[in-house]
Amino acid sequence: MQTLSNSKPGKKKINPEIKRQKNQERLEKERIRQRKTMRNLIIGTVAVIAVVVLLIVFIPNNNNTAGTGAAPATFDYTQLPVKGKTDAPVKIVEFGDFKCPICKQYNEQIVPQIEKDYINTGTAALYFSNFPFIGEDSKTAALAVESVYHQKQEAFWPYLDAIYANQQDENKEWATTDYLVQLAEKTNLGIDSAKLRQDIENKTYAKQVEAQYDKGEALQIPGTPSIFINGVQYTGDLGDYNALKKAIEQAKTAAGSEG
Template sequence: MSRRNNSARPRRSPAQPPVRETRSRIRTIAAALALVVAGGLVIAAVVLTGGKDSDAGRAGTAAPVAAEDNAQFRALAKLARRDQQDPMALGSANAPVVMIEYSDFQCSFCRQFTQNTEPTLIEKYVGTGTLRIEWRNFPIFGTESEDAARAAWAAGQQGKFWEFRKAVYDSAPKKNSGALTPERLTEFAELAGVPDLARFRADQDSESARAALRTDATEGIDLGITSTPAFLINGRPVLGAQQVEQFIAIIEAARHSGGEGLGK
């Protein structure tokens, strides 16, 4: 199946996501899913477009899923945290479908998904209790990406993660151009309505922020993700800012799968 690679890959030199710490459970899952994630996440076979190229922009239809695929999806679905207090998540912790998103704030395709596709998914599925979206910071473009990720985490500590994310993506910063300075990130926080900017700056530079970033980045690294955005929808892998119809097709397949892949 041909497709556009609507995902961003890091240039040769920028720093990769921080510190490869051991996460034995994730490594075990990743090893078991070598065929699914080899060379990075690929669009899952759960969606076909009736023989059409995925660029056709038509609604996909759910293909039959082999038993071994369902076992793989269930394993990956266990990465959903389902923490109702998670400031970087939208939707009920008990939603039947969880979409985990691995993204970088300097990634143009991540911005494209956020601005053009995600609003439809939020209105159609998050608002109706069907879908939960869990963000994972996956900074693949170096220091500025890492700084923005920690700033986003800090904004989340005051309940303004999603507003901060919107402010950054609306600014469309060019990769490693020097646009995401500490001063500019504070301006984004102010624009997002973060009430205590002194606390924001302290949180951004804290070990807690760095630890949270390492946790998210290590999860993506252990899955073999090499570009952004990348998604798991009830464990079904999707790579790139695909057409909204393809996301809808996978969400519909997941919600009607009889509880497969819920990760509970």
């Protein structure tokens, strides 16, 4: 597998075959997690039944929101796209892959609730970090969003939403340069589409994408989406908003006590 950027001097080069095998193992585990989470998201759409099901099935997950007790991970938030106020006491980082079906579900069903309850009130800010592991065109999509972000930061989130909204089969290579450029033009982002194409083809932001991927590897994330709340990995069920909300509230309280 071709890496996104040349290795830095003194940096140990990862064997591409080993990296490919690791991604295959992670992808298989991710598909298992996706099936579970997708089921829970579907259940969550049935309001009255969902209350009963969440109480019976998912309460155990509510106690599994604080990670392993290890020191919180650190992020250079200034280098990541952000939705919300940068001085918000709660910072939520999502590692995502644009070919991941659960990332699409999370973005369309859970993020709007976080936005309503926490981002719009100034309590939380949402950050995005690329973790392209499903296919080669996952990297292409990551390069595209980085280009858009560096051209016009406020266009990043509409473009992210557009890619997820038009997501295709994860087992097919669909996130091509042509497709991503055409989608950007169709979304009316107000960016230079010729530059977007050039950035994708020249891998202009490969270094940034590779750094984000390496960060996820260093944190040993199981797949996508993986969420960190104030540096603490959220290990509960992403399909259970009540459990996620509890974790955000805990982070808000902790941040308040530290301040």
